[in-house]
Amino acid sequence: xxxxxxRLYRGEVNVDFVGRRKLxxxxxALLLAVSIVGLIVNGxxxxxEFKGGSVFSFKAPSASIEQVRGTFEEAGAHQVIVQETNxxxxxxxxxLPAQEVTKTQKATADDYGLRQNDVTVQVIGGSWGxxxxxxxVIGLIVFMLAIILYLTVAxxxxxxxxxxxxxxxxxVITAGVYAWSGFEVTPATLLGFLTILGYSLYxxxxxxxxxxxxxxxxxxxxxxxxxxxxxxxxxxxxxxxLNTTLxxxxxxxxxxxxxxxxxxxxxxxxxxxxxxxxxxxxxYSSLCVATPMLVTLKEREPRYQxxxxxxxxxxxxxxxDKGARQPVAAAAANGSAPxxxxxxxxxxxxx
Amino acid sequence: xxxxxxxxxxxxxxxxxxxxxxxxxYGLDLAGGTTVTLTxxxxxxxxxxxxxxxxxxxxxxxxxxxxxxxxxxVVKSGDNIVISVPGAGQEEVVKLVGTTAxxxxxxxxxxxEGSPAPPGQMPTQAPTPxxxxxxxxxxxxxxxxxxxxxxxxxxxxxxxxxxxxALSSALTxxxxxxxxxxxxxxxxxxxxxxxxAAREPKTEAKxxxxxxxxxxxxxxxxxxxAxxxxxxxxxxxxxxxxxxxxxxxxxxxxxxxxERFKTLDCAKDxxxxxxxxxxxxxxxxxxxxxxxxxxxxAAVTGTSIDKATSGVDQTTGxxxxxxxxxxxxxxxxxxxxxxxxxxxxxxxxxxMVLDGVVISAPVIQEPITGGRAQISGNFTQVTADELANxxxxxxxxxxxxxxxxxxxxxxxxxxxxxxxLIAGAIGLGLVVIYSLLYYRGLGIVSVLSxxxxxxxxxxxxxxxxxxxGFRLSLPHIIGLIVSIGITADSFIVYxxxxxxxxxxxRRSLRAAVxxxxxxxxxxxxxxxxxxxIAAVVLYFLAVxxxxxxxxxxxxxxxxxxxxxxxxTKPFVALLARRKFFAKGHKLSGLDAERMSQSSAAPxxxxxx
Numbered sequence: 035x036x037x038x039x040x041r042l043y044r045g046e047v048n049v050d051f052v053g054r055r056k057l058x059x060x061x062x063a064l065l066l067a068v069s070i071v072g073l074i075v076n077g078x079x080x081x082x083e084f085k086g087g088s089v090f091s092f093k094a095p096s097a098s099i100e101q102v103r104g105t106f107e108e109a110g111a112h113q114v115i116v117q118e119t120n121x122x123x124x125x126x127x128x129x130l131p132a133q134e135v136t137k138t139q140k141a142t143a144d145d146y147g148l149r150q151n152d153v154t155v156q157v158i159g160g161s162w163g164x165x166x167x168x169x170x171v172i173g174l175i176v177f178m179l180a181i182i183l184y185l186t187v188a189x190x191x192x193x194x195x196x197x198x199x200x201x202x203x204x205x206v207i208t209a210g211v212y213a214w215s216g217f218e219v220t221p222a223t224l225l226g227f228l229t230i231l232g233y234s235l236y237x238x239x240x241x242x243x244x245x246x247x248x249x250x251x252x253x254x255x256x257x258x259x260x261x262x263x264x265x266x267x268x269x270x271x272x273x274x275x276l277n278t279t280l281x282x283x284x285x286x287x288x289x290x291x292x293x294x295x296x297x298x299x300x301x302x303x304x305x306x307x308x309x310x311x312x313x314x315x316x317x318y319s320s321l322c323v324a325t326p327m328l329v330t331l332k333e334r335e336p337r338y339q340x341x342x343x344x345x346x347x348x349x350x351x352x353x354x355d356k357g358a359r360q361p362v363a364a365a366a367a368n369g370s371a372p373x374x375x376x377x378x379x380x381x382x383x384x385x
Numbered sequence: 386x387x388x389x390x391x392x393x394x395x396x397x398x399x400x401x402x403x404x405x406x407x408x409x410x411y412g413l414d415l416a417g418g419t420t421v422t423l424t425x426x427x428x429x430x431x432x433x434x435x436x437x438x439x440x441x442x443x444x445x446x447x448x449x450x451x452x453x454x455x456x457x458x459v460v461k462s463g464d465n466i467v468i469s470v471p472g473a474g475q476e477e478v479v480k481l482v483g484t485t486a487x488x489x490x491x492x493x494x495x496x497x498e499g500s501p502a503p504p505g506q507m508p509t510q511a512p513t514p515x516x517x518x519x520x521x522x523x524x525x526x527x528x529x530x531x532x533x534x535x536x537x538x539x540x541x542x543x544x545x546x547x548x549x550x551a552l553s554s555a556l557t558x559x560x561x562x563x564x565x566x567x568x569x570x571x572x573x574x575x576x577x578x579x580x581x582a583a584r585e586p587k588t589e590a591k592x593x594x595x596x597x598x599x600x601x602x603x604x605x606x607x608x609x610x611a612x613x614x615x616x617x618x619x620x621x622x623x624x625x626x627x628x629x630x631x632x633x634x635x636x637x638x639x640x641x642x643x644e645r646f647k648t649l650d651c652a653k654d655x656x657x658x659x660x661x662x663x664x665x666x667x668x669x670x671x672x673x674x675x676x677x678x679x680x681x682x683a684a685v686t687g688t689s690i691d692k693a694t695s696g697v698d699q700t701t702g703x704x705x706x707x708x709x710x711x712x713x714x715x716x717x718x719x720x721x722x723x724x725x726x727x728x729x730x731x732x733x734x735x736x737m738v739l740d741g742v743v744i745s746a747p748v749i750q751e752p753i754t755g756g757r758a759q760i761s762g763n764f765t766q767v768t769a770d771e772l773a774n775x776x777x778x779x780x781x782x783x784x785x786x787x788x789x790x791x792x793x794x795x796x797x798x799x800x801x802x803x804x805x806l807i808a809g810a811i812g813l814g815l816v817v818i819y820s821l822l823y824y825r826g827l828g829i830v831s832v833l834s835x836x837x838x839x840x841x842x843x844x845x846x847x848x849x850x851x852x853x854g855f856r857l858s859l860p861h862i863i864g865l866i867v868s869i870g871i872t873a874d875s876f877i878v879y880x881x882x883x884x885x886x887x888x889x890x891r892r893s894l895r896a897a898v899x900x901x902x903x904x905x906x907x908x909x910x911x912x913x914x915x916x917x918i919a920a921v922v923l924y925f926l927a928v929x930x931x932x933x934x935x936x937x938x939x940x941x942x943x944x945x946x947x948x949x950x951x952x953t954k955p956f957v958a959l960l961a962r963r964k965f966f967a968k969g970h971k972l973s974g975l976d977a978e979r980m981s982q983s984s985a986a987p988x989x990x991x992x993x
Contacts, residue, residue: 166930288812
């Protein structure tokens, strides 16, 4: 165990991410399927802010927030937002059917010695419904197009496509967690999704940047196929990916686990769960979905197909996975610094 | 670089001190706020159409949260609209938001005293234009485009006096009956608004930006104002008190309008909120009720407004609203000013009518062709900002009256905020421990970078809260904590690059730091660009809370770049000169074992 840690510490790892792409694709397909089924069967438990709800107003000067919340939860409301106003209490719940409303009114009146008429009920629309949601969707679509354009210019369209696929992968799986857990989707959750969106792309871009750098040195004389070069690049950024994820996820995990257990549910839970799941899936997808997909796309290019054939014929006899380790040396010989640094480690291992 | 960063941090601290703001402004969920319920008033008393209600919700949302960062919410509740604005004492702002804001520019056809004066007092009360030059304000042209003769008396009283303030708030009071209560409230809210005004220099800055264009407009206005002492016939002291038509040129005036003009008593009803049909002549009062006007058909309407900003007149220090027109607007505006310019007094004035009330009626001294105009009318910063906002986002399709105003508590207890902060602090503490364990000496750099990022983030949030109305909600806070974590990625990328360089063993640490930087910089910029594109697109296309969050996201991305470029890199370069790091001390994070150079290689990696 400590061996693994210490090898990670020194960057001496070589996991065949790309070679096991069937495994990853299978795993991702399974996760996606489960998520989509969850979304279809259970749907998302949208909060009052999206769907609107019922607002109860009444006066109960001696009550405390906890008491009021308790009264409403006992009466059967699931999403209870309690506010104190200068005119008494204002409690927002999900849209309740008529008899539930009466029941809640009665329970409230009983608890605070009021007449049932003293508890007024209003129907309220969603503050995040309608236009806010529509515009957010439009914003997202434009954003996707802008990112595809940007990545196409900065890298190439195959990378852009892979990054976007990975992004959808992350969002669907995170949404699936919400569908299955039945956690309420509030504006906070939505903002968590937006953060994932940024994070997932950010992570993919850092990985792709390294792949671009390593594979740029692949010439016709190279002893490494695109697949192998990409896999090398992945291993090269593996430490970074793990470190970054750990550093970004520690605060989120603290908020999710410590915050939620100590201070109860609510916004903290809504937001941090989305972030927690999204970041883990985001890191996974950069390594195991985006890159293998990119490799699949790239290996179809004639020049990399030719390269793959040449490497295969040259290295005939030696095991294919050896080939994955060896070629870096060639890159190093080309004077390529970053690939070469991996090579040092690899060469040593072979001794 | 490090010094520049220090200067930046201190400068922002200075801005904080200037604004006397040391804590961020919190959003609705954390600070509570003011909730106002607006009920639509339809001419026939029936229910308004859902489309017009939805449109009204959208316009009001733009007005209260046009920049997306104020965390205000607008909700439809049955046929009512509920507006929630964070922070207490926001009644005035919220109320202004619900006004219709129909703006029309109409040429003045006739002017009269606001109400029939009691015979004995007539001579002293008559608002003669001669008062204008005597108070010295209008003669230096400072009044800008707005020196309607009858208003001069009100104008000359200090704007902070109760009357002045009451007038300005009456301008936008939602319905006539509300005027007295507004007056009373303004008195009590005065301190709060003044403090706000003192803390918000943003519009002034904006004014500065617009300056060149404005100046020409203002020059035109100045020219217009200077000789405006031309006595308008209606105000001649000799006019018989009881005949409002004395001295009025009635050619071209619709008889119906004339009839209304005769009977109109501005002291009783200023007609606030009256629907003035743009294609008909209109009879209306000035906002202080001291004058009444017969106005021609609307020459330009509020729908032609392209931009509206609030600003300060640089000579008088008076708040005003600057407009620029779009579409047909510039031609229409130039046409009406030309017509007015070629007319005899009082027809050389163009009245600006807002929701049925004449808020100013400047004398036009030369045709204004630039498609720009400015409105003044005893504004405070709050009312000028608000009017600019209203005009910018268009008029409401419905009229509303304020149903109820409530102060509401936060939706999340203080326990949630504390919980989030404590948990976030624990999380960041773990990050610190991890960095130190993993990167050892370099870990200090990452910890300090995180501290710098945190300080910059906090300062930005406070400064934006004080100057631009940025309000932090709990999701923002969590988002910021997470972003600080993501910031760490930038230097992880950098550190890993340094390590790569060192592993090759060809370079000294000092050289490696530079070479690695060149590589890491590219990665950091490309990755941050993605985040920034996300933030910009969502900020401009989304509304409400999504836009606010995108704003925070963009902010932290910028801070990330600032920290990495101005702190992490220079600091690492500085450390690289020290023996401790350059020689690869075991605790420096750059030791031989860590770098797995060949010399250290054969040992089994057990001691890590």
